[in-house]
Each structure stands twice: as C-alpha cells, then as structure tokens.
Amino acid sequence: MSKEIKPLSFKTDCIKGISQKTIEIHHGKLYAGYVNKTNEISEKLGELRKSGKVTGNQIYSELRGLKLGETFARNGSYLHENYFAILGGDGVPTGEVKEAIEKKFGSMNDFLEYFSQCGMAARGWAILAWDMNEQRLMQYNCDAQNHGGVWGCIPIIAMDVYEHSYFIDTGSDRAAYIKAFFENLNWNKINQIYLQAREFSLNL
Numbered sequence: 001m002s003k004e005i006k007p008l009s010f011k012t013d014c015i016k017g018i019s020q021k022t023i024e025i026h027h028g029k030l031y032a033g034y035v036n037k038t039n040e041i042s043e044k045l046g047e048l049r050k051s052g053k054v055t056g057n058q059i060y061s062e063l064r065g066l067k068l069g070e071t072f073a074r075n076g077s078y079l080h081e082n083y084f085a086i087l088g089g090d091g092v093p094t095g096e097v098k099e100a101i102e103k104k105f106g107s108m109n110d111f112l113e114y115f116s117q118c119g120m121a122a123r124g125w126a127i128l129a130w131d132m133n134e135q136r137l138m139q140y141n142c143d144a145q146n147h148g149g150v151w152g153c154i155p156i157i158a159m160d161v162y163e164h165s166y167f168i169d170t171g172s173d174r175a176a177y178i179k180a181f182f183e184n185l186n187w188n189k190i191n192q193i194y195l196q197a198r199e200f201s202l203n204l
C-alpha cells in the first residue's frame, strides 16, 4: 500500500517567524519527496524480491542501496509528519505532557533552554521522545534521520534543524529559528501524541 502525503493542518501564513515560502518548500517539495521516494523504494524492493535475484553485498549491491535509502526516506517521512503536525499553535504549553516535562526537566523554561541547545548541537534533528524501553520521556539527537535514532521510541516533538528549515528566513541564525519554532508549537496536538505514546511500553 502506497504511503500518502499528509496535508498541513494549518495555513502557511499563520506561522510567525518561519516564512510561508520556507513552509511551502519544506512540506510540498522536501517532505513530499521523502514520501514519494519511500513508495518508489518499497516498490523496487518488492520487485527485487519477486525477481528471485536478491543478492546482498556490504560494499555495493542493489539491495544495499535500496535498504540504505529505505530508512532515510521512511524516517524522513515520519519525522516530518510529526514536525508539521505539531506546528500551527500558539506556543503555550498545556496538558499532561506539560506536567511530565516539568517533572523531568524541572520547569518548562529549563526544558526549552535545554532542547534549544540540543537543537544547536544536532546536524539534523533534536527529538523529545517517549522511550518505550524506559517508559519515560527522553531527549535524543540525530545528525541524519537514519543515524542516531533509538529503537523503541515515539517522537513527541521532532525539531528539524537542517538548514532548509530556516536558512531562507534567518540565515545562519539557527537560534532565532528555534525560538520561532517554539512560538508556533501546537501543545494540544503534542499532548495528544504524548497521551497516545505513553500507552506503549516494552517489557522484554
């Protein structure tokens, strides 16, 4: 079954500090590109399996190329879906997720300051996740979406810090973009994701 491109849940001109042009390129070209490539790779893997000529080689093989692309494209799709789903709000924290963050990080300000610095330290993504192994919120970074992810985690807040997220608007000033990202967060949606995610735990 083909994966579909999820539409934005907000109007692009209602975002403060991140331009309409940035959001439209980011969603309509880059995110859409990840979804389209996810489908293309999935189709090619299916054809390769059906051909009966699957040969793996760790230096280079068609299978290796597709498998590398698969995790990059799928994780790119999933993380962007979280990113766009949690934008379009008023930036005012609320709900049980707010309480859980305050409990873990001391205060919401402490969390936002820490998460902001994590964003400055990453080359790709800073993520607040529900870790099903730990059964608590954890913060993880990754430099590319297929390097550094932790298995058994559900992203609650996925903050894209690749330059394409902000360079048109703030140039090299990533901190200004991160501040704008926080100001546009939809905490009702973040809380909804948190409540769904915390139902899952891994007891191996």
Ligand SMILES: [Fe+2]
Pocket (backbone or CB within 6 Å): 026, 030, 080, 160, 162, 164, 165
């Ligand atoms: Fe992105």
